[in-house]
Amino acid sequence: MEVIFTLVKVIVAFVIMLQMVLVLLWVERKGSALIQDRVGANRANIFGGLLPFNLGIVNTFMADPLKGFHKEDIVPADADKFLHWLAPIVGIIPLFLTFAVVPFGDVLILGDYTINLQAAETGVGILLILAMVSMGVYGVVLGGWASNSRYSMLGGVRGTAQMISYEVSMGLAIVAVVLTYGTLDMQEIARAQGELMWGVIPAWGVFYQPLALVILFIAGMAESKRAPFDLPEAESELVAGFYTEYSGSKQLVFMMADFVEIAIVAALVTTFFFGGWQVPYLYQDGFQFPGGWQVYVPSLLVTLMQIVAFLLKLFFFCWVQILVRWSLPRVRYDQLMDLGWKRLLPLGLANVVITAILILALQGFTV
Amino acid sequence: MVLFWILAVLTIAGALTTVLHRNPVYSALALVFTLFQVAIIFLALDAFLVAFLQVIVYAGAIVVLFLFVIMLLAVEPEEPLAGQLPLRISAGILCLLLVIELATLSTLPGISNMAEPMPEGFGQTAAVARQLFSAYMLPFELTSVLLLVAVVGAVVMARRKAS
């Protein structure tokens, strides 16, 4: 029985991530169109308009991936065939896997069973996420190398250098979070944010670690090579950078990796700083507002609300990243490295040290 | 038990590919594969922290450095030199002797029943951390000096080449 629950959780976590990606694809298209004062993609139709109705958004959801899958898969003549298909696989599997440790709810109580809504309940989820982010580099470096093209190679090496430069800052921001909560388990961190500060304000991470939030967000966006840090793609300079020579579904997979990373950064920010699935004042048996007012809510509804809250927050932070992408100009490569090593890294270190000192100094005080 | 044998075979296969393959990029990838298998073996032994650290640092950073160097130098797939055959044969024999020696030693009565049940919390982050920062504090601090030396050395050598 436990096995079935675990299997369902695994599939649910995966589906959450996948549907996020599809939705983001559309949001990116339409959102960027909105920002740039144009209409965007609106020509997707089923059967060329034979049907009397138009499914609207759903068309674009399906059209982009389906189109991509049906394109021809071209591998350049001198390219390394084995590496050519290995690169997208190695690039995306680690990213898919991170969602196995993201908690999407508290507990689901079905009769005798209390199911913890986190697909893989290791005690060290954060380490897994870091490991997978580290492995994500291989997609880029192999993709660039495999195509045997100067543009791709250059894009690949620059992209890899960028990714590893910001991995350190990301790690430091997360160290600060771990310091604050004393655990490597994401579900526990989400739970710990259910308390109230001074009995009124929910103890979300953003109040404890604002600097870490900023660092994580910036480093996360740089890590996923999103604009304003999208030099390795550099659409107007290196064609498509390290995935120039990829077509059809392999190219789709690389682009998907982009969106999955957006979702990962959003999930991290949500869980560490904004309470994850927490709804303010909502506990297992209902609302308990400060001042004593209580509303009873059945447990299943509580779980549902928490899952919805998680999805909404996730979506919100993905939306913010898309906004940032279409608002800021691209950063120069040396500025990018500058930011990573000379500003975020010292800031991250200082943040950790200050947090540590504060924790020790304030021991005994409860906030 | 079955899991261990599967992992062992995979690890050895990966290691052999690393050493024997002509193309250095493939060797590096085989190294990543081997490291992954070792990490899973760590997981099977309940050493959770070390398993993930293995992936983060070794597979995720050090092999990336290897790949950079390989691509930087545009290392060609190597051709076997003439006259290497006697060397290869003797190397093979020595390796075989090593394997036989290790196998014999590990099944000797004094060593093979040395395993005891692990203390509570073995391999958990907290337990490892406690040991690391109390009993092993000096090696920990020395590690930082070692890393410092690595950084300074790398910078010095790189800049000498450039100027």
Place this chain on the structure above:
Amino acid sequence: MINPYVALLMSAALCSLVAIIMVFASRIIGPQNPSETKLEVFEAGNPPVGTLRGMRFPIKFYLVAILFIVFDIEVVFMYPWAVIFRDLGWFGLAEMGVFVGILTVGLAYVWRVGALAWE
């Protein structure tokens, strides 16, 4: 109680399966018409210049990789420390302080010397 790593294994299997199907999808359902032009490497209309193997890469990439390893290891040591930090108290802070301090000296050196400059 299910070993949590079994769940991880299930996840890994699912992710791998989906990834492999996706990558090979266009080989399976897409057309396959290789032609001379299509197989060439893209260089904006000009025939490819020189070989890839002759490219000389700037050494700064190598430096970035080494710096990354060193600081990655530093961060990785910080994780166990952060988990039991409250138990270690001021002594633990001093310990990690020495560690971070030595490595910060390294960072400062690299910065001063200019190895971070021409990125």
